[in-house]
Amino acid sequence: MTIVEGFFYKKDSSKQYSVSIQLVSSYLRVTGKDVGNFEYLVDDLTIEPRVGKTSQRSITFPNGGLIEFHGDALINSILDVSTRSNKHNLLYQLETKWRYVTIAFAVMVGCIWAFFSIGIPLIAKTVAYNLPVEVDMNLGQHTLYLLDKTMLKPSNLDNATQLRLRTHFQKIAKQSEDKRNFSLKFRDADFANAFALPNGVVVMTDDLVELAKNDNELVSILAHEVGHIVYRHGLRMVLQDAAVGLLVTIYLGDISAGTILSSSLPTFYLQAKYSRAFETEADKYSLTYLQKNNISPMVFVTIMQRLAAQDKLDEHKHGEDKQGKIPELMSSHPLTKNRIKMFIDASKQSNK
Numbered sequence: 001m002t003i004v005e006g007f008f009y010k011k012d013s014s015k016q017y018s019v020s021i022q023l024v025s026s027y028l029r030v031t032g033k034d035v036g037n038f039e040y041l042v043d044d045l046t047i048e049p050r051v052g053k054t055s056q057r058s059i060t061f062p063n064g065g066l067i068e069f070h071g072d073a074l075i076n077s078i079l080d081v082s083t084r085s086n087k088h089n090l091l092y093q094l095e096t097k098w099r100y101v102t103i104a105f106a107v108m109v110g111c112i113w114a115f116f117s118i119g120i121p122l123i124a125k126t127v128a129y130n131l132p133v134e135v136d137m138n139l140g141q142h143t144l145y146l147l148d149k150t151m152l153k154p155s156n157l158d159n160a161t162q163l164r165l166r167t168h169f170q171k172i173a174k175q176s177e178d179k180r181n182f183s184l185k186f187r188d189a190d191f192a193n194a195f196a197l198p199n200g201v202v203v204m205t206d207d208l209v210e211l212a213k214n215d216n217e218l219v220s221i222l223a224h225e226v227g228h229i230v231y232r233h234g235l236r237m238v239l240q241d242a243a244v245g246l247l248v249t250i251y252l253g254d255i256s257a258g259t260i261l262s263s264s265l266p267t268f269y270l271q272a273k274y275s276r277a278f279e280t281e282a283d284k285y286s287l288t289y290l291q292k293n294n295i296s297p298m299v300f301v302t303i304m305q306r307l308a309a310q311d312k313l314d315e316h317k318h319g320e321d322k323q324g325k326i327p328e329l330m331s332s333h334p335l336t337k338n339r340i341k342m343f344i345d346a347s348k349q350s351n352k
């Protein structure tokens, strides 16, 4: 058994004695020129917690004496032969192996994160794709009914324009091969916007039609909206929201003012994140449609840029009052450089 050199202190004394410390079966033997020989049963020893990050360790004896030495080897050997409960051992392990604790904690946080950002969306997706069509119908009809009552007015577009755009829309719907009852509805509102409802209805405002320089610009947006419908984004969003809200409520116990506030926060963040993924998916759907039908991807870039400029203007005019009322093309998902970049790149590719 190895011998460790250290110092011995008598109880309540700071006088240092050089000693050799050695583990002999289940006894710790201390030998020193000035203190002689003495032994203690390891189960009677108190291993003191480590101080800071030094390698210095100390052990207290039943009579109050103390030894100091460097390194963990002796302590590990003592713990090996100690018959005391594992509790002390475990605490010691935790203390020396804090890295494992940190890793375990990180893994736990990672699992929770994965459940919220991957698990819930996956469940919502599966449910959304398997719900009966009636759910989509009800949700879509109800939403449009509410919007018509509150913020949408009948369209002022002439019949010829409406018919022309509906023809474009039906072509996109047909190519989607989705069995939903697609229809394009025009409404007047005081902003340029288009949005998709789960039942296959796409609503486009007069302002957006007027903002476009040609039909293909609107086609790119209609294809984007059809993408949202094909991928069931609306329903998935509602389901994800509900699931997160429900879980947070369960976790926090009950619904009080405080829990409503805290439960709306994760929902908000998750929603913002999912939305971006959904937007990208719908953007890709639109891009594929444009390419398949020999329409320059740049039409999406020009209309989105015009919309972004208009949106900034509107924000100054109306302040915040129109935010959050309606699933908007722009305000829910700002025009990021990445979003148009995909279309610009595709356009460059096709021009080669």
Ligand SMILES: [Zn+2]
Binding pocket: 224, 228, 279, 282, 329
């Ligand atoms: Zn969108």
